[in-house]
Amino acid sequence: AQTVTQSQPEMSVQEAETVTLSCTYDTSENNYYLFWYKQPPSRQMILVIRQEAYKQQNATENRFSVNFQKAAKSFSLKISDSQLGDTAMYFCAFTLIMNRDDKIIFGKGTRLHILP
């Protein structure tokens, strides 16, 4: 069975600092997608970044980047120049490409506080 583990339940950083959220996952499959989702207090789940497992290059989206270590099954999210609007729950998630459905497996989340 596939699992996603986020070891940091809660984190706080000062505005403009860089923060890294950790995520590890477990699967015996080779082809999958990894995601980071953000859920602000409004409850709307928003996709932050996506990584295809077959791509060696780490995905980046503006201030957000990932460190994808396939052999270690690690997928951390780095937020640079953090902003107050980055305050949210962050979920690491995973889906198998071979699946015939769009089931996503989520970690338990990391609550991130950006302090002014």
Next chain:
Amino acid sequence: KAGVTQTPRYLIKTRGQQVTLSCSPISGHRSVSWYQQTPGQGLQFLFEYFSETQRNKGNFPGRFSGRQFSNSRSEMNVSTLELGDSALYLCASSPGDRENTEAFFGQGTRLTVV
């Protein structure tokens, strides 16, 4: 393009009652997935529908059911409500063709069972 719409946003029900939640996906999307979010268990997959057919089901009791209509709108139903069913229920919409796996979420329905 309109986003994913879930109704109602909030719901309070009594133990033993049943409830129906609705999800309208993004236009053109044929897959709708449902998730239960609780503080203790996090986000757990309930089921996924594609072209009116259930493609996968999570590990939930039979009291949880769903369906999808020809316009891709989906409903989920929970019968004989229990206190532990109190949760945020999220719906996710995606093309469903497995070429594009990005899922778009609604704002959820907050169900409280008293």
